[in-house]
Amino acid sequence: xxxxxxxxxSLLFLGLMVILPVxxxxxxxxxxxxxxxxxxxxxxxxxAAIRLTxxxxxxxxxxxxxxxxxxxxxxxxxxxxxxxxxxxxxxIPFAVSPIVAGLCFLLIYGxxxxxxxxxxxxGVQLMFNLTGIxxxxxFVTCPFVMREVLPVLMVTxxxxxxxxxxxxxxxxxxxxxxxxxxxxxxxxxxxxxxxxRAMGEFGAVSVVAGAIxxxxxxxxxxxxxxxxxxxxxxxxxxxxxxxxxxxVTLVLRGVLNRFGPKKEAHA
Amino acid sequence: MTAIPRSTPxxxxxxxxxxxxxxxxxxxxxxxxxxxxxxxxxxxxxADYFRVMSSERVLTALRxxxxxAAAATLINGVFGLxxxxxxxxxxxxxxxxxxxxxxxxxxxxTAVAGIALVSxxxxxxxxxxxxxxxxxxxxxxxxxxxIAMIFTSIPFAVRxxxxxxxxxxxxxxxxxxxxxxxxxxxxxxVVLRPLMPSILTGVGxxxxRSMGEFGAVIFIAGNxxxxxxxxxxxxxxxxDEFDYPxxxxxxxxxxxxxxxxxxxxxxxxxxxxxxxxxxx
Amino acid sequence: xxxxxxxxxxxxxxxxxxxxxSLSMKEGEFVALLGPSGSGKTTLLNIIAGLAHADRxxxxxxxxxxxxxxxxxxxxxxxxQNYALFRHMTVAQNIAFGLRVxxxxxxxxxxxxxxxxRELLExxxxxxxxxxxxxxxxxxxxxxxxxxxxxxIEPRLLLMDEPFxxxxxxxxxxxxxxxxxxxxxxxxxxxxxTHDRAEAWALADRVAVMNEGHIVQFDRPEVLSxxxxxxxxxxxxxxxxx
Ligand SMILES: Nc1ncnc2c1ncn2[C@@H]1O[C@H](COP(=O)(O)OP(=O)(O)OP(=O)(O)O)[C@@H](O)[C@H]1O
Ligand SMILES: [Mg+2]
Numbered sequence: 001x002x003x004x005x006x007x008x009x010s011l012l013f014l015g016l017m018v019i020l021p022v023x024x025x026x027x028x029x030x031x032x033x034x035x036x037x038x039x040x041x042x043x044x045x046x047x048a049a050i051r052l053t054x055x056x057x058x059x060x061x062x063x064x065x066x067x068x069x070x071x072x073x074x075x076x077x078x079x080x081x082x083x084x085x086x087x088x089x090x091x092i093p094f095a096v097s098p099i100v101a102g103l104c105f106l107l108i109y110g111x112x113x114x115x116x117x118x119x120x121x122x123g124v125q126l127m128f129n130l131t132g133i134x135x136x137x138x139f140v141t142c143p144f145v146m147r148e149v150l151p152v153l154m155v156t157x158x159x160x161x162x163x164x165x166x167x168x169x170x171x172x173x174x175x176x177x178x179x180x181x182x183x184x185x186x187x188x189x190x191x192x193x194x195x196x197r198a199m200g201e202f203g204a205v206s207v208v209a210g211a212i213x214x215x216x217x218x219x220x221x222x223x224x225x226x227x228x229x230x231x232x233x234x235x236x237x238x239x240x241x242x243x244x245x246x247x248v249t250l251v252l253r254g255v256l257n258r259f260g261p262k263k264e265a266h267a
Numbered sequence: 268m269t270a271i272p273r274s275t276p277x278x279x280x281x282x283x284x285x286x287x288x289x290x291x292x293x294x295x296x297x298x299x300x301x302x303x304x305x306x307x308x309x310x311x312x313x314a315d316y317f318r319v320m321s322s323e324r325v326l327t328a329l330r331x332x333x334x335x336a337a338a339a340t341l342i343n344g345v346f347g348l349x350x351x352x353x354x355x356x357x358x359x360x361x362x363x364x365x366x367x368x369x370x371x372x373x374x375x376x377t378a379v380a381g382i383a384l385v386s387x388x389x390x391x392x393x394x395x396x397x398x399x400x401x402x403x404x405x406x407x408x409x410x411x412x413x414i415a416m417i418f419t420s421i422p423f424a425v426r427x428x429x430x431x432x433x434x435x436x437x438x439x440x441x442x443x444x445x446x447x448x449x450x451x452x453x454x455x456x457v458v459l460r461p462l463m464p465s466i467l468t469g470v471g472x473x474x475x476r477s478m479g480e481f482g483a484v485i486f487i488a489g490n491x492x493x494x495x496x497x498x499x500x501x502x503x504x505x506x507d508e509f510d511y512p513x514x515x516x517x518x519x520x521x522x523x524x525x526x527x528x529x530x531x532x533x534x535x536x537x538x539x540x541x542x543x544x545x546x547x
Numbered sequence: 548x549x550x551x552x553x554x555x556x557x558x559x560x561x562x563x564x565x566x567x568x569s570l571s572m573k574e575g576e577f578v579a580l581l582g583p584s585g586s587g588k589t590t591l592l593n594i595i596a597g598l599a600h601a602d603r604x605x606x607x608x609x610x611x612x613x614x615x616x617x618x619x620x621x622x623x624x625x626x627x628q629n630y631a632l633f634r635h636m637t638v639a640q641n642i643a644f645g646l647r648v649x650x651x652x653x654x655x656x657x658x659x660x661x662x663x664x665r666e667l668l669e670x671x672x673x674x675x676x677x678x679x680x681x682x683x684x685x686x687x688x689x690x691x692x693x694x695x696x697x698x699x700i701e702p703r704l705l706l707m708d709e710p711f712x713x714x715x716x717x718x719x720x721x722x723x724x725x726x727x728x729x730x731x732x733x734x735x736x737x738x739x740x741t742h743d744r745a746e747a748w749a750l751a752d753r754v755a756v757m758n759e760g761h762i763v764q765f766d767r768p769e770v771l772s773x774x775x776x777x778x779x780x781x782x783x784x785x786x787x788x789x
Contacts, residue, residue: 021380
């Protein structure tokens with residue numbers, strides 16, 4: 001009986017709080033029919049926003065992957081002074097609210113910030129453009145790859161890498177042939193999380209993007225713009241794109257959980 | 268006897284490269300920006316800081332943010348525990364799907380969540396129209412802010428509590444049953460107490476997340492100064508007015524609050540775990 | 548080619564694990580390192596392989612000082628206690644790895660690598676299992692793959708850390724023969740860590756008995772039995788013989 005009540009309550013809570021809003025997105029997007037939806041998606045400004053979002057994400061991704069793998073490797077395989085500090089620093093972005101994060105970047109890299117002012121005479125502007133979007137996106141997604149790769153490295157241990165060392169492999173060969181295949185699943189999920197978050201970041205990006213129509217509007221910003229312009233179909237149509245992306249993320253997570261390597265016995 | 272000190276060469280390669288990349292990235296992407304905020308704050312005199320923070324509008328915004336976050340956290344604590352319990356202890360059709368959907372608010376961009384929630388709770392929306400019949404209004408009120416916060420932070424509560432329930436020993440519950448403990452006693456003594464550290468973590472993370480939430484909240488909040496304006500939005504408004512000191516003062520306060528909370532959670536967690544281990 | 552370790556010292560923090568160990572091997576000799584748990588056998592073997600570094604002391608191979616030489620350039624084959632096979636590579640890929648990662652100048656052609664791999668697969672009698680992954684092998688099969696992988700690089704010395712400890716008694720017996728056989732065929736000197744007296748007696752030309760960071764006696768098995776240098780060695784030899 002308790003079991004039944006608890007399950008029912010849980011389903012009710014999740015249904016009302018989580019599932020219903022998602023259904024509402026699709027309902028509103030298609031409220032004026034499929035043609036209106038199509039027209040909204042194909043709106044030049046929306047397409048430009050999608051393009052910018054994809055470009056920014058493709059720039060953030062390699063940054064984060066290289067950093068995440070490098071940091072996970074150093075932390076998992078070596079003991080050095082400041083190892084714990086590094087771990088904490090990487091986790092900081094989780095604790096910082098998006099607007100505060102955006103403000104931080106503006107205060108240092110903006111035209112009035114110490115670093116921004118230094119670069120200004122050379123005509124280098126970091127904020128209110130694609131660079132700014134990429135930088136804050138790198139901040140908000142900072143721990144994602146590292147967090148997924150580190151535990152995998154911990155679980156696999158260093159034996160295979162040491163074996164490769166005794167067989168004469170150099171650093172790159174060890175990474176390419178031994179480490180990378182071992183961390184591939186964790187890395188893949190880290191990439192998925194980074195992508196989803198980078199594409200969807202709103203608060204931090206809205207501080208540093210500069211909101212120039214058709215130029216520095218990412219998809220979430222474009223959604224806000226259209227929503228405030230009373231273009232509900234446009235906003236919700238664009239939202240379905242990001243919602244689909246979120247659902248794909250969840251499916252991938254499920255797939256990786258199910259088919260990814262379990263903590264298999266040591267070979 | 269003095270041995271000539273020799274640095275031992277490392278066997279695995281990549282420490283300097285890995286560490287170099289990490290330090291460069293963390294410096295440019297995390298440390299410098301945070302110090303940018305601190306640098307701006309350092310230029311404020313204490314008097315300036317208190318003038319900004321004691322203005323009625325800022326105080327209201329903080330109060331709205333913190334009370335809504337607290338209420339959302341409380342609800343997430345209860346339902347997070349329940350969801351985590353149901354998902355780990357019961358097997359039922361669709362459990363896997365439900366488990367996956369718990370992460371949806373985490374994966375869904377906050378702006379999307381924002382317009383979805385407002386379209387639901389607006390007077391013309393599915394839920395809003397029902398509530399309206401009872402004279403209740405959620406959208407554009409404090410209640411809307413709370414709902415948005417519940418939405419974005421529920422995964423944090425569930426995911427923090429879930430592993431701890433998995434580790435609970437069902438035998439202990441059975442033992443308590445044979446000793447004649449009734450349901451409530453059993454739950455409090457045998458289940459709730461060992462779960463406390465992780466509940467605390469989940470609730471703390473959920474609060475920190477709620478406090479800083481922006482995208483999901485602003486659409487449903489109404490954003491009336493002195494009424495339904497959250498702290499994050501006020502930072503943005505000050506920024507648009509180029510009032511960087513004021514923006515930095517509010518942001519610094521929010522940041523400090525979350526850092527203190529996270530440190531406190533960490534400390535409390537280690538201490539409670541030690542205490543529980545000493546007991547068991 | 549001869550191998551020598553001279554006065555090797557190693558500490559972890561405050562505990563001295565190796566307290567001046569010296570060992571000198573003849574060409575093609577099979578040496579067993581025998582001793583109780585914690586006596587420093589693995590530590591010594593790792594230092595010889597270059598997987599750890601001595602605080603003090605010297606390693607010489609064919610007269611050349613290799614103390615500071617990186618593990619990869621020593622050309623010593625190493626068989627790990629848990630085999631450490633590459634789990635994402637097939638048996639054949641595991642065996643070929645050491646050849647595939649050679650610098651381009653000295654790397655054999657693709658077909659030469661394949662031929663050498665086939666040869667080793669036949670030597671360990673696993674030609675039909677070339678495309679299996681390590682997880683699909685039995686313990687004994689894994690052990691043989693690890694041997695073949697170490698031998699593929701034509702090592703100057705073969706190092707084995709308790710190569711049979713993960714196997715049950717029967718497999719152990721049969722593999723002893725094949726390990727000795729493979730080592731003879733390869734014509735390479737070998738050092739094997741073990742804490743099983745019978746194993747050392749069955750395989751080794753000479754046995755180095757280790758205790759608390761020292762080699763207390765280093766001689767042929769018959770001599771250890773007939774002429775133990777201390778009570779420790781006498782007890783060690785007798786305890787198992789009984
Ligand atoms: N990385 C390390 N850090 C600290 N102490 C270590 C480390 N490696 C080994 N030791 C210590 O050094 C001593 C010798 O260890 P070693 O592994 O060489 O022993 P062993 O003879 O191989 O034992 P076994 O038969 O159990 O494998 C042990 O007391 C061990 O605790
Ligand atoms: Mg050992």
